Amino acid sequence: MSMLAVRDLEVRYGGILAVKGVSLHVDEGELVCLIGANGAGKSSTLRALSGLAENAKGGVIYQERDIAARPAFERARAGLALVPEGRGIFAQLSVDENLLMGAYMRRDSGINADRDDVFALFPRLRERRSQTGGTLSGGEQQMLALGRALMSRPKLLMLDEPSMGLAPLVVRRIFEVIRDINARGVTVLLVEQNAKAALELATRAYVMESGRITLEGEARALLNDPKVREAYLGESVAP
Amino acid sequence: MDIFIQQLVNGITLGAVYAVVALGYTMVYGIIQLINFAHGELVMIGAMVAFTLIGLLTSLGVPGLPAVVLATLCAMLVCALLGYAMERMAYRPLRGAPRLAPLISAIGVSIILQHLALLVWSRNPLAFPQVVKTESYALGGAAVTNIQIGILAISIFMMGGLAWLVYRTRLGTAMRATSQNPQMAALLGVDANRVIAVTFIIGAALAAVAGVMVGSYYGIAQYTMGSALGLKAFCAAVLGGIGNIPGAMLGGILLGVVEALGAGYIGDLTDNVFGSNYQDVFAFLVLIVVLVFRPSGLLGERIGDRA
Ligand SMILES: Nc1ncnc2c1ncn2[C@@H]1O[C@H](COP(=O)(O)OP(=O)(O)O)[C@@H](O)[C@H]1O
Ligand SMILES: [Mg+2]
Numbered sequence: 001m002s003m004l005a006v007r008d009l010e011v012r013y014g015g016i017l018a019v020k021g022v023s024l025h026v027d028e029g030e031l032v033c034l035i036g037a038n039g040a041g042k043s044s045t046l047r048a049l050s051g052l053a054e055n056a057k058g059g060v061i062y063q064e065r066d067i068a069a070r071p072a073f074e075r076a077r078a079g080l081a082l083v084p085e086g087r088g089i090f091a092q093l094s095v096d097e098n099l100l101m102g103a104y105m106r107r108d109s110g111i112n113a114d115r116d117d118v119f120a121l122f123p124r125l126r127e128r129r130s131q132t133g134g135t136l137s138g139g140e141q142q143m144l145a146l147g148r149a150l151m152s153r154p155k156l157l158m159l160d161e162p163s164m165g166l167a168p169l170v171v172r173r174i175f176e177v178i179r180d181i182n183a184r185g186v187t188v189l190l191v192e193q194n195a196k197a198a199l200e201l202a203t204r205a206y207v208m209e210s211g212r213i214t215l216e217g218e219a220r221a222l223l224n225d226p227k228v229r230e231a232y233l234g235e236s237v238a239p
Numbered sequence: 240m241d242i243f244i245q246q247l248v249n250g251i252t253l254g255a256v257y258a259v260v261a262l263g264y265t266m267v268y269g270i271i272q273l274i275n276f277a278h279g280e281l282v283m284i285g286a287m288v289a290f291t292l293i294g295l296l297t298s299l300g301v302p303g304l305p306a307v308v309l310a311t312l313c314a315m316l317v318c319a320l321l322g323y324a325m326e327r328m329a330y331r332p333l334r335g336a337p338r339l340a341p342l343i344s345a346i347g348v349s350i351i352l353q354h355l356a357l358l359v360w361s362r363n364p365l366a367f368p369q370v371v372k373t374e375s376y377a378l379g380g381a382a383v384t385n386i387q388i389g390i391l392a393i394s395i396f397m398m399g400g401l402a403w404l405v406y407r408t409r410l411g412t413a414m415r416a417t418s419q420n421p422q423m424a425a426l427l428g429v430d431a432n433r434v435i436a437v438t439f440i441i442g443a444a445l446a447a448v449a450g451v452m453v454g455s456y457y458g459i460a461q462y463t464m465g466s467a468l469g470l471k472a473f474c475a476a477v478l479g480g481i482g483n484i485p486g487a488m489l490g491g492i493l494l495g496v497v498e499a500l501g502a503g504y505i506g507d508l509t510d511n512v513f514g515s516n517y518q519d520v521f522a523f524l525v526l527i528v529v530l531v532f533r534p535s536g537l538l539g540e541r542i543g544d545r546a
Contacts, residue, residue, distance in 0.1 A: 004254065052422055072425040081426070088423035089414050101416050148539030152427060 001026045002061070003156050003187045004049070004080075009058035011044040018044045021058070026189050028154065031182040033190040033198040033219065035232055036208035037149035042191045043085050045208070046158050049189075050076045062156070077105050079155030083162065087145040091134030095125055098133050098144055102151030107182035108226040111151070118147035121177055133223055146177060155179065158189045163197065195232035199223045207232070241380035246503035247496060248378065252387040253456065255394035259449040260472030261479070262401060263442030269334025269418045270438050272338070276345040277325055278446060279469015280352035281318045283462060285447030285456035287356055289314040290365040303370030313449040321352070326436055349465075356462035364461040367454055369524020390452045397445060399486050404441070405484055414438060418482070467519070471498075474480035474526045480539020484517075489537060499526045503508035 003028040011019035019041040026032045036042050045092035048056035060068040064139030067075055099118060103111045120142040128136060136144060136146050142162055149157055159178065163171040175197055182188045192198035199205055199219045207215035207228065215222065222228050260282055267275045270390045292310035295457045297303065333341045375382045405411035417424040424509060453468060454460040475494045479486025501521035505513050529537065 048428060052426070071430075072422070073428050073430045074429040076426055084423070084426065088420060088426065090419045090423065092419055093412065093415060097412050097415075100409070101424070101429075102429050104413055148427070234406060 001028045002026075003030070003063065005059070005061040006049065007046075007059035008063075009045060009048055009051045009056065009060070010040070012055040012057075013044075018211055019048065022208070022211075023068055024206050024213060025218070028187055029182075029185065030204060031178075031188040031190065031202050033192055033202035033205045034208055035192055035195040035198055035205060037231075039210075040208040042208055043160055043212040045188075046082055046191055047083075047084070047159050049158065050080060052082075052084075076152065077104045079153070080158070081149045081152055081154035081156070082158045083145045083149050083160060083182070085160040085164070087141050088143045089133035089136070089144055092132055094132055094134070095129045095144060098148050099125075099151050101147035105152065114151055114153070118150055121150075122147055129217075135218070139166050139174075142170070142174060146174065146181075150181065152164060155184060156187045156189065158191070160191045161193060162190075163192065163194045171197070195228070196223075199228075208223055243500070244379050244505050245381035246499040248381050248383055248387065250263065250496035250499030251492060252355040252390050252495070253453075253499065254475075254492035255391050256449050256453050256456070256491075257468075257472050257475045257495050258444050258488045258491025259394050259397055259452075260468065261475040261491045262398070263446050264473050264476040265479070265481055265484060265487040266414075266438050266442050267483070268476070270414060270435055271330070271341075272333075273341050273345065274481075275325075275330075275442075276469070277348035277352055278344070278442065279328075279467075280349050280356075280447035281322060281443050281465070282450040282453065282468055282472075283460070283465030284321060284352060284356060285314040285318045285450030286460035286464065287360050287365060287450075288317050289447070289451045290367060290454060290460050291360070293368045293370060294365075297368055297370055306370055311448060311451045314451060314456035316446040316447065318443040318447035318450075319440045322446075323436055326439040330436075331432065349469075353462055353465065360462055362462065364459040367458045367460070386455055388419060390456060393436070393448065393452065397448060397477075401441070401445070402484065410434075410437065412540065414524075418431075471519075471522050474522055477536055478526055478529055480536030483536065483538045486536055486538035493537075494522050494525065498523050519538075 002025055005023070006025065007023050009019055009022040022045055034042055044053060047053045049060060051070060058068065059066065062075070062078065062080055067078070087216050090101065093101065103114065124140055125143055125147060128140065131146060133141065146162065162174050162178070166174065172195070178188060178190065179201055190198055190202065193217060199222055202219040205217065205219045205222050206213050207222065215225070215228065260278070262277045264275060267273055289310040292313055293306050296306035296310060301309070325348050329344045330341050333344055371386070374385045405414060413424065413429050413434055417429055417431050421431050450460070471494060472491065475489045477490070477492035478494060479488070479490030498518050498521045502515040502518035505515060505517055
């Protein structure tokens, strides 16, 4: 079943068209990744899908409903979560409060249990629970951003470059958790510059270049595609 | 009688009222970076509505204290509605506009409210109905009235209640989150417009109580009383660091104390060239001095680039 279907998405900044008619779809349970060079339009695409881009055009069908005209907070309440580039940690809120903000829209009694789950996933966050978000390291902030998104019990989780600027060990942990989250039934749309890790994790993938989707397919197939290997995996193709 | 202690008591009392009003400025600024110039008028409307109702209720035979309480609650409701209405009609439509636009809109709202009050209550001051008998107690060489004690107790109660709301509840956490990063708050399902509206409503209700307090302190209320009071409370908010809630409380008390001590000693200091009618000067003097050394206020963290 289709979780998300995007048709001819355009995002404009002033006179510049940054996303030039992107169509993609994510099915329920999938882990789809979107890779591409810096400035290709990946973040703009995710921001438009979550309702943050002001000048976005095109069809966004989420769980069979057209949400293109809905404000960001309504999309979030419908289970569409984004961990944005830069993580969006509330610097002056404590770790605990950041996590509780993740559960802001929930009214059920499982919030504390879910917080314990996040702490089990990232024990470091438990140690730092009363520290403010701004005092955390980059890796800890990414864990917090991920944990906070989980607290909202998303149906579709969109992640914008979760590995950016992190030490290899932390990156590995973050990718493990993303795999776990997906295995627990959360659909994931992952944007990454770390193309190799993303393609190894994903079921399907899209490649984006200057505002357009130029390649798509099974992640495994793209991993062996010579063009992808040369452009994104840093390998020179043998003559 | 010890002038120092007496003026300290007076200053703390008045400062507590400034603090309550300053909270309204600082909360709104913290969340939408708007200086709500009409906030002082809400204090005035609160006082006018309450005074009118107290007069009405007591003439109907309602005893003093219940009349005051009931009238204050009604004034809170009226001001809360006004606060909500100004947010919806004068500020929300300008949310994406350049910063000067809502600021000018705020000045417009302020003028409208003042003249509305002029139409309803005329330019004659309303006297605070003498429903509660003023009593005086001796305290270390100074005299404290029951009115002052009441004002201080209510102010502390309201500041405590607000601190609890902002720092201990889900709504308060959402308010702080929205003020720090509105887009991220939206991504977590926070309806910023709702949070902003609630902020205005709370600030306006506090302003109404402050109006009743300051009115009963001076014994009169008039349609112009909001301007000077609003300006001082705004100074208090800037003094503490605008956008910072403990800062508004600190700034208010500090301003009240400096002003009262200044008024008490200015005659001695200047050989009676200036009298206590110059007390307003002190508020602004302190503001300038503090801002020269700490441009972001006493508890403010960063210097805003905003109007
Ligand atoms: N707020 C903005 N204002 C103007 N141009 C922007 C803005 N955000 C992104 N862009 C431009 O849009 C293009 C796509 O950016 P982005 O979506 O961030 O790409 P990616 O995430 O793939 O690196 C880039 O050329 C970038 O310079
Ligand atoms: Mg990006």
